[in-house]
Amino acid sequence: MKLSFNKRLQKICKEKNNRLCIGLDIDPNHFPHFRNKTIEAMEAFAKDVIDRTIDFCPVYKPNFAFYERYGSKGYALLERIVNFINNRSLVIADAKRGDIGNTSYQYSKSILDNMGCDAITVSPYMGKDAIEPFIENAEKGIFVLAITSNEGAAELQNNSDDKLPLYKKVINIANELNINDNIGIVVGATQTDVMEEIKNISTGLSWLIPGVGSQGGSLEKSITISNQGNIGIINISRAILYAGRGNLDDIIQSAKNYTTKIQKSLYSLETC
Amino acid sequence: MKLSFNKRLQKICKEKNNRLCIGLDIDPNHFPHFRNKTIEAMEAFAKDVIDRTIDFCPVYKPNFAFYERYGSKGYALLERIVNFINNRSLVIADAKRGDIGNTSYQYSKSILDNMGCDAITVSPYMGKDAIEPFIENAEKGIFVLAITSNEGAAELQNNSDDKLPLYKKVINIANELNINDNIGIVVGATQTDVMEEIKNISTGLSWLIPGVGSQGGSLEKSITISNQGNIGIINISRAILYAGRGNLDDIIQSAKNYTTKIQKSLYSLETC
Numbered sequence: 001m002k003l004s005f006n007k008r009l010q011k012i013c014k015e016k017n018n019r020l021c022i023g024l025d026i027d028p029n030h031f032p033h034f035r036n037k038t039i040e041a042m043e044a045f046a047k048d049v050i051d052r053t054i055d056f057c058p059v060y061k062p063n064f065a066f067y068e069r070y071g072s073k074g075y076a077l078l079e080r081i082v083n084f085i086n087n088r089s090l091v092i093a094d095a096k097r098g099d100i101g102n103t104s105y106q107y108s109k110s111i112l113d114n115m116g117c118d119a120i121t122v123s124p125y126m127g128k129d130a131i132e133p134f135i136e137n138a139e140k141g142i143f144v145l146a147i148t149s150n151e152g153a154a155e156l157q158n159n160s161d162d163k164l165p166l167y168k169k170v171i172n173i174a175n176e177l178n179i180n181d182n183i184g185i186v187v188g189a190t191q192t193d194v195m196e197e198i199k200n201i202s203t204g205l206s207w208l209i210p211g212v213g214s215q216g217g218s219l220e221k222s223i224t225i226s227n228q229g230n231i232g233i234i235n236i237s238r239a240i241l242y243a244g245r246g247n248l249d250d251i252i253q254s255a256k257n258y259t260t261k262i263q264k265s266l267y268s269l270e271t272c
Numbered sequence: 273m274k275l276s277f278n279k280r281l282q283k284i285c286k287e288k289n290n291r292l293c294i295g296l297d298i299d300p301n302h303f304p305h306f307r308n309k310t311i312e313a314m315e316a317f318a319k320d321v322i323d324r325t326i327d328f329c330p331v332y333k334p335n336f337a338f339y340e341r342y343g344s345k346g347y348a349l350l351e352r353i354v355n356f357i358n359n360r361s362l363v364i365a366d367a368k369r370g371d372i373g374n375t376s377y378q379y380s381k382s383i384l385d386n387m388g389c390d391a392i393t394v395s396p397y398m399g400k401d402a403i404e405p406f407i408e409n410a411e412k413g414i415f416v417l418a419i420t421s422n423e424g425a426a427e428l429q430n431n432s433d434d435k436l437p438l439y440k441k442v443i444n445i446a447n448e449l450n451i452n453d454n455i456g457i458v459v460g461a462t463q464t465d466v467m468e469e470i471k472n473i474s475t476g477l478s479w480l481i482p483g484v485g486s487q488g489g490s491l492e493k494s495i496t497i498s499n500q501g502n503i504g505i506i507n508i509s510r511a512i513l514y515a516g517r518g519n520l521d522d523i524i525q526s527a528k529n530y531t532t533k534i535q536k537s538l539y540s541l542e543t544c
Contacts, residue, residue: 065378071386072348098368098395100422106337114343123370123395125417127424145397150372152399163433
């Protein structure tokens, strides 16, 4: 019997005793002077980071923009990186696709089947129709944007004039469509005020939590609230990839430091 | 002096006396039996359609999903198609990107600068931050999803519980950010009930209107309401690309028929 995506996520997070998701947003403009800015150097860098973290990192999340930036060559690089990970960890395609019907079905074929990613982020502006085309295959997952970590998010997602804020409407849709246990939500780590409330209305949905590293959201609250029953994973991109002096040792050390913080928060959750 | 995107759109629509946007959503699964389903056949087909319609069609809109479906090879095809159009008409990248900050900036580099598209569709779920990174270059445009043509759209975009419906909040943001005269909105042709209202609150924003062909929205209302002062273009995809028996003559005839309908509606607008 094959596991649903949410069960697969749970399994690998428990096996590696971690909730870290490394955001592979590789931007040569942030490379230190000793690293080339070519596509070949990007590839070598990504593979080095993966090689040195895969024993303890359960999830990687490449943001597609950083690859599409290089057109078809960047897209091919993305394909090679997913191949390189080769099911040793899960891969979330951070593509924030948000179309409907047959169009979204094409994205699902492309990103989940052909490229072989395990999950994809989806923007729910077009409603239920934007989510449904991705849920058919229970082993593959989607993370629906609910309440994001950026400053301008509240105006639409949590506008106090709305009887039911947009992010709650979206979570209700996600709950309703989670019949194959393969839906998660994106909850910004900066949104600590509403996390308890979200926990109460999102039973069964995994959380993908960006906004801890450079944006200053709370790792501890994010971990302890989201891992009560569900699985919540913390995405860190820049604060790992460009840590310290930018050499591989500093990068790995940063990933290990985040892992330690995550494990401490998980431990405090188990013992409280 | 270089023209803003909205002015460029206006100029080419007036020159070609048309408001047709052909949606290049090329899906080999809909090809007739006499056409191969290879990427080479997709390319030849796209170029044939463009060659035979470019004299009267001011805008083409490839939906990226239909190309990304083939991974990096599909992405390369997209690049060749944009090159082939070569500024003879405008190209809207229907990519519905919806990220923020530096990430969206990467999309803007990729799709508008490198690939050379003239505009891009954007999903506004993440708020103002999702739109701002695209507006810098006045010559290039963005179309922000406001109220879409799909059945499930209303639940989030026009929910009667909201004091101000989501689509109006989005239009207000679009208005506010339209300082470079390069923003448009996506308004589904099925949303005839609210079009007059949208017209009154969207002065200066161009409209991209999907949902006429296969989804049954009103071409006449869409044209006459959106072209009072602004420019509104009608996107037709399947009802042109897979018209009649699927041969090139049937396809061109369908594009011409839509053009005639559009011109009649424009004429009735001018003379009423």
